[in-house]
Amino acid sequence: MNNFEFSNPVKIVFGKGMIARLSALMPESAKVLLVYGGGSIKRNGVYAQVTEALKGFEVTEFSGIEPNPQYDTCMRAVALIREKKLDFILAAGGGSVIDAAKFMAAAVCFAGDPWEILTKGGEIKSALPVGTVLTLAATGSEMNERTVISRAEMDRKLGFASPKIFPLFSILDPEVTYSLPPRQTANGVVDSFIHVTEQYLTYPVNAKVQDAFAEGLMRVIREEGLRVLDEPDNYDVRANLMWAATNALNVWIGLGVPQDWASHRIGYALTVQFGLDHAETLAVVMPGVMTYMLEQKKSKLAQMGAAIFGITEGTEEHRAYQTIDACEAFFRRMGIKTRLHEYGITEFDLDNLAAPVDEIGWKLGEHQNIDSRVVREILALRL
Numbered sequence: 001m002n003n004f005e006f007s008n009p010v011k012i013v014f015g016k017g018m019i020a021r022l023s024a025l026m027p028e029s030a031k032v033l034l035v036y037g038g039g040s041i042k043r044n045g046v047y048a049q050v051t052e053a054l055k056g057f058e059v060t061e062f063s064g065i066e067p068n069p070q071y072d073t074c075m076r077a078v079a080l081i082r083e084k085k086l087d088f089i090l091a092a093g094g095g096s097v098i099d100a101a102k103f104m105a106a107a108v109c110f111a112g113d114p115w116e117i118l119t120k121g122g123e124i125k126s127a128l129p130v131g132t133v134l135t136l137a138a139t140g141s142e143m144n145e146r147t148v149i150s151r152a153e154m155d156r157k158l159g160f161a162s163p164k165i166f167p168l169f170s171i172l173d174p175e176v177t178y179s180l181p182p183r184q185t186a187n188g189v190v191d192s193f194i195h196v197t198e199q200y201l202t203y204p205v206n207a208k209v210q211d212a213f214a215e216g217l218m219r220v221i222r223e224e225g226l227r228v229l230d231e232p233d234n235y236d237v238r239a240n241l242m243w244a245a246t247n248a249l250n251v252w253i254g255l256g257v258p259q260d261w262a263s264h265r266i267g268y269a270l271t272v273q274f275g276l277d278h279a280e281t282l283a284v285v286m287p288g289v290m291t292y293m294l295e296q297k298k299s300k301l302a303q304m305g306a307a308i309f310g311i312t313e314g315t316e317e318h319r320a321y322q323t324i325d326a327c328e329a330f331f332r333r334m335g336i337k338t339r340l341h342e343y344g345i346t347e348f349d350l351d352n353l354a355a356p357v358d359e360i361g362w363k364l365g366e367h368q369n370i371d372s373r374v375v376r377e378i379l380a381l382r383l
């Protein structure tokens, strides 16, 4: 196990009816920017619950955060925060709304050009406090220190991490996820599953605690993910999926272990250039990364095969391949496509899809051995 330091300050308030706890969680006399997306919170009752709980606070609203939140939209909110001298951001939505709120919180306090937070890793010295009301179990953004922002005019999607943007609190009421369209539920299942594999499918460092947690999460996400397709209103299924997704990316299982994240970074270009949902990009790319890197990953792939899919027969290499097939089959059962041609993407698109990795200067994977040339070869496996 590698060395690590660990602190996660996010207060989680979990369960039915917990949005009512909001006023008690807010800093006293906070001047609030309430941030939300395209309006789902108005249709599923979350907006009504939040505004009821915020009675007595000064609240300004900012709506229209897009899936894959846009930089320019966030900067319009930053201007509003400054103009009205607001001092607290409350995000009500999925990962996009929460990520947007976290970026605004950092950008509003940043001395230079906020784009440099994303492009140059500009150091975050302070950020406004953020609270969240989560409506989609997927990203873990509600309990982590990361955010991912897109900028269409630059053809870029970029992330950054800072301990200053951990939310102060997050309210997780599984009932508010009943209203999710099946596609978004499935996206959340696949995204959270692949968050675990990004931190688990590398090489062994004898980190038994992390492995056991990771395997437990993958089992739960797979079992409950398949169940939620037939039982979208089953509270226990939704609750287990929500808490699993949070734990899949709240720093915890990645402590002291090598991490990959190549599938995530490679997938950004598929969203920017072809509009795939975040999870859709992962379901295509992840089996490719695993296949291409089989030699360096086969030990953990075989371990996962036994722990999650009951794959125990054959050589280590054979079991590793079977595990990759089982992952792909799981994504397809969730209704998510796993091949580029299914999105109309052909060999002629691969150069453009691979190019950003070198342009940004990324060396991806747990061995930093993936550049644009390798990305192209990985994507070619997924046509």
Ligand code: NZQ
Residues within 6 Å of the ligand: 036, 037, 038, 039, 040, 041, 044, 065, 066, 067, 068, 069, 093, 094, 095, 096, 097, 099, 135, 136, 137, 138, 139, 140, 141, 144, 146, 147, 148, 176, 177, 178, 179, 180, 181, 184, 187, 188, 191, 249, 264, 278
């Ligand atoms: O915009 P609204 O009206 O809210 O509708 C959203 C949106 O259309 C809808 N939705 C959310 N909750 C709902 C609901 N519809 C009905 N009922 C509900 N309860 O779902 C759509 C997708 O929402 P979005 O927030 O975009 O989805 P998700 O949570 O999957 O977030 C994706 C974003 O998170 C980033 C992704 O890159 C992407 O930009 N990620 C953030 C991470 C992080 N901060 O740690 C890690 C992830 O790997 C990921 O990269």
Ligand code: ZN
Residues within 6 Å of the ligand: 139, 191, 192, 195, 264, 278
């Ligand atoms: Zn993800």
